[in-house]
Amino acid sequence: MKLESKIPAGPIEKKWDDHRFNLKLVNPANKRKYTIIVVGTGLAGASAAASFGELGYNVLAFSYHESPRRAHSIAAQGGINAPKNYANDGDSIYRLFYDTVKGGDYRAREANVYRLAQVSNSIIDQCVAQGVPFARDYAGYLDNRSFGGAQVSRTFYARSQTGQQLLLGAYSALSRQIGEGQVKFFSRREMVDLVLVDGMARGIVVRNLVTGELESYAADAVVLATGGYGNVFYLSTNAKACNATAVWRAYKKGALFGNPCFTQIHPTCIPVGGDYQSKLTLMSESLRNDGRIWVPKKQGDTRKATDIPEEERDYYLERLYPSFGNLVPRDVASRRAKEMCDKGHGVGPSKMAVYLDFADAIRRNGKAWIEEKYGNLFDMYHEITAEDPYKTPMRIYPAVHYTMGGLWVDYNLMSNIPGLYVIGEANFSDHGANRLGASALMQGLADGYFIIPYTIGDYLASTKFKPVKTDDPPFRESTKTINDMVNKLMSIQGTRTVDDFHKDLGKIMWEYVGMGRSEKGLKKALKFIPELRKEFWSDVKVTGKENDLNAELEKAGRVADYLELGELMALDALNRSESCGGHFREEHQTEEGEAKRNDKKFSYVAAWEFKGENKKPALQKEALEFEYVKPSQRSYK
Amino acid sequence: MNFTLKIWRQKNRTDEGRFVEYTVKDISPDASLLEMLDVLNNDIVRKGEDPVAFDHDCREGICGSCGLVIDGRSHGPNRGIATCELRMRSFRDGNTIVVEPWRAKAFPIIKDLVVDRSAFERIMQAGGYVSTKTGGVPDANAIPIPKPVAEEAMDAAACIGCGACVAACPNGSAMLFVSAKVSQLALLPQGQVERTERVQRMVARMDAEGFGNCSNNYACEAECPKKISVEHIARLNREFIRAKVAG
Structure with a gap:
């Protein structure tokens, strides 16, 4: 099997524009002749389904939840990146592109990442038009904050509920389409199989979670927007129902799985308490804007955090990475926290935690300022641990959070199965081996609002479809x-x-x-x-x-x-x-x-092909080429 | 900690339903109420019986899936949190805890503690949006919004759509839920164009779904996990009257 990434030719700034011009179009009157299935209605799925509906396609949208608003995108806290350069601090599309390729440790496709950076500005415009109440400054303009792996402030946010507000925005657009009958929404349905007809994705089988019945649905294309697979680890920051079934069953029908080992461990989560624990709770990366991470210099120090004097604390990220300090990327921050704990500097009852301390920020700007920015996170922490983070530092430890791996897709976001598209966290595309903070919301919405509505049209317009019924043999x-x-x-x-x-x-x-x-x-x-x-x-x-x-x-x-x-x-x-x-x-x-890369041997996407139950899958490689951001040892010092 | 639980069990929409008593032992005070139910359910499964069905997902108070009436209170005894955030340290060791589903005419029970909240969906579909399409919108900073207005809109937009307000209200009213969306969009410049139509359509749908009226009981605000203020209901009423006059 040869993997074709279908990256358009030409200079990187022009690839997407040229490609869009070259894509075939479905004329407005013909759109109603096509049916598209969208599985999953989080940020990527809801924005795609709403956009398809607005264009005039018939859309069947599925969720295992009762409502699209329950999808786990809702729990994203910190923000969404876009290089608007409103902060006048030197940001640009190229810089976001550069930061993302570097942050992903040179294991993402340059062309995809550049496009992501390009369309991200439109996402902010779109969300504001929907009524998303982003944070604003006193002039009434949009406010920004900083996230890991960047030295500019490009993160737009709505308190610590950015994912909630963006999802509610996409959900409102989707609700409008459902109300108008353009999108049919099927709640409490879990996709359990992908159906291929003549090698093309033409439908799905779902389990109705209320009646237990298996139901079949046919369409001209199938879009999976079913999120990541972090729950493989049992304990993760994912919601309980987040699962890999849709992508896994598609894999077993022949879709390649890209870079499955690329999982993100988020550095700032509330540590594991006991065996009863059902999930781990994230404390947003945005906290690293104002919180300082430290451990006691003395191993096995049992004093209370507030009793440990300044000179006996090791602010290890500031010490090791003076230019990025507490805002190093997630993988680096996580690894260093583990290292500190492994060396005996861990704190708290389990000794598997480090401190995230706001005392300096509170002294500098006052409690009210912190409360406005992070109030609900502090409340959440207090509720879970019974400790008051305004008075004593938070205890944090890394936890599984996001999966950069996922089903392999080409530049059009189509998998190797014709008609099967994969968007959002469910695909492997844009984050390489490490995702930067505030980039998941960006990618989900970029895929759904601004990429797949164009690319799917090209497929529909250039493919001949034979009629398919849900009682045909494949179903x-x-x-x-x-x-x-x-x-x-x-x-x-x-x-x-x-x-x-x-x-x-x-x-x-x-x-x-x-x-x-x-x-x-x-x-x-x-x-x-x-x-x-x-x-x-x-x-x-x-x-x-x-x-x-x-x-x-x-x-x-x-x-x-x-x-x-x-x-x-x-x-x-x-x-x-x-x-x-x-x-x-x-x-x-x-x-x-x-981390020490080996670019000579491993500068490729590992895409795995299912070969049958209990058989070793076959490895297909897509070589990665870097024309613009030359791979180097990542340095955040 | 050890507890006696009285949990509402109901096979399906038409079943009469009843309380069933269970006991759980050695529960950590740091466990959440839902984690306590996980422990119970694993015990029930080991005995070969059907575990207690309840809705839940994010377990950090934002998805709005969970919602239980605990000892007569929506989301339990503590203010400003969802059921999933409630920790067992909030109860006394040895207590009996009564767990019920949301009870409201517009939220029929599906099974045990799971209710059908699709009425909320239909209210949203009736007008809980700005009719903008993907693309074709101005630059984000072309619409300046005074900070206090944006903050107040955000207070309303924080609603998680859990339905606690309906369950807490003696009339089963959805006014707090509806007002949160109407208020958010009425405050923002983006919502002005459809302001009149939106409130009328959402209120009409709310009435058609069988939700009751507001009689200023304020139980909704008291039990809202996001502490949404009844001031938004006041704004909803003003918007509704304004629409009547303007329309």
């Missing part, structure tokens, strides 16, 4: 396969719950495929995961009925997929014998403990 075969899987899960009636298995998998993943990875550890993971999978399929206990609302059965299907995806992640991590961004192979580091 019936998919339904039967899924039915068999459901019946098998219900019939095992073993001794351990789905959560028991998920927690076990999470421990393996965190230990061996987490922040530090080694050949030895990854080989262990590749032994343990299949063993656990075997145990799952002979000893899991799922109660309730299949034709009813049954959360255990939902979880069981998802965990069954994680037990396969986890193995692919380990395999990819083992194959990539270099360190880059969030993928840190302990064998490959510089003397100063930074």
Whole structure:
């Protein structure tokens, strides 16, 4: 199989404009003849579905939630990047492009990233027009703040609820289309299979989560906007229902999975408390604008944070990276926190935490100022830990947050399966081996509002579609396969719950495929995961009925997929014998403990092809070329 | 900590439903109420029974999925938080905790503690938007908005659509929910063009869905996890009268 990225020729500034001109168009009267399925209605899916509806396509939108507003995009806190240069601090499209390619440790496609930076300004305009209440200065103009990996202030925000406000904006546009009947919204439906007809994506099978029925839907193209797979780790900042089932089932139908090992561990999360814990809570990166990260210089120091004098504190990020300080990229900040704790400088009951301290900012600007900027985060922290961060520093530790890997897509955001598009976190595209803060919202909305509405038209206009019905054999075969899987899960009636298995998998993943990875550890993971999978399929206990609302059965299907995806992640991590961004192979580091890339051998996208159950997937490589941002050792010193 | 739980179990929309008593042991005071329910559900599954169904997702108080009436209060005893943020340290060891679903005519029960809030969707579809299309909009800074106005709009926009206001209201009114959206868009310049039509359409839909009227009880504000003020209801009323006069 040859992977064609379909990157247009020409200088990088002109690629997207030229490409848009060359794309075929569907004339307005013909748009109503096409039906597009959109799975997932978070930022990427809602913005795409709304935009398709506005253009006049028939849209079928699916969510496992009751409402698009529940999607996990809602929980993004800090902000969204755009190089408006409103701050007059030297920002430009080229600088955002440069920062993103560098931040991703030179493992993203230049052309995609440049386009992302280009369209990001329009996103801010669009959201403001929808009534998104971004933060403003006293002149009434938009305010900005800084995020990691950048030395300019280009992040637009709405308190610490930016994701919420952007999603509600996209949701309002989508609601309008639903109200007008242009988009049909199917709530509480989980996609369980992709249906191919003559090798083209022509439909999906979903499980109705209220009745348990399997339902089939046909269309001319299928767009997956189903988010990331961080929940493979059990504990992550993802919402509980976030899952990989849609992308995984598409993978098993032939879609390639790009860079599965690229996972992002976010440095500022509330540390793990105990076994009961069901998820980890993020404290926005924006806090690093004003909070200072430190640990006691003395190992095993048990004094209260406020009792440790200034000269006995190690503000290690400021010490190691004087120019970026506390605003180094996420992968760097996470790794250093782990290193400090591993060396015995950790704090709190578990000793697996570092301090994030606002005392200086409160002294400098007052409590009210901090409250306005971060009030709800401070409240959230207080509620969870029963400690008051206005008085004592927050305790934070890295946690799984985002997955840069995902289904492989070309420049048009189409996978290797004709008619299957993948947008937002679900694709592998723009963030390389590490995503910069405030770039996920940007990418989700760029894909949905400003890229896929153009590129999908080209496919529809240039493809001949034969009529497809939902009782055609491919739909019936998919339904039967899924039915068999459901019946098998219900019939095992073993001794351990789905959560028991998920927690076990999470421990393996965190230990061996987490922040530090080694050949030895990854080989262990590749032994343990299949063993656990075997145990799952002979000893899991799922109660309730299949034709009813049954959360255990939902979880069981998802965990069954994680037990396969986890193995692919380990395999990819083992194959990539270099360190880059969030993928840190302990064998490959510089003397100063930074990630050491091997551009000669690994400057490629690893795209994995499913070859059958329990067979080793095949590795396809898409070479990455850097014409503009020349790869160098990333330095934030 | 140990607790006795009285949980509402109901098979489906038409089933009568009943309280079922459970006990949970050795719960960490730092666990959330939903994590306590996870522990309970795992016990129930091990016994071979059907676990308690409840809606939840982000577990950090922003998605609006969860919503339980706990000891008679929407989202439990603490102010300004959603059910998922409620920690067990808020209860006394050995207590009995009563857990029910939202109860309102417009929110039929689907199963156990899961209710159908699609009425909120239809209200939003009736007019909870600015009819802008993707593209064709001015530069973001072409619309300056005074900071206090933007802040007040944000206060309203913080609504998570959980429905606690409806569950708390003796009339099952959705006025706080509707007012939050009407207020946000009425405050902002972007919302002016459709201001008159929007409030009329959203209120008409609200009435058609079977939500009750506001009788200034203020329970909605008291139990709102985002502390949305009833001042927005006052603005909704003004907007509605203005629309009547203007329209």
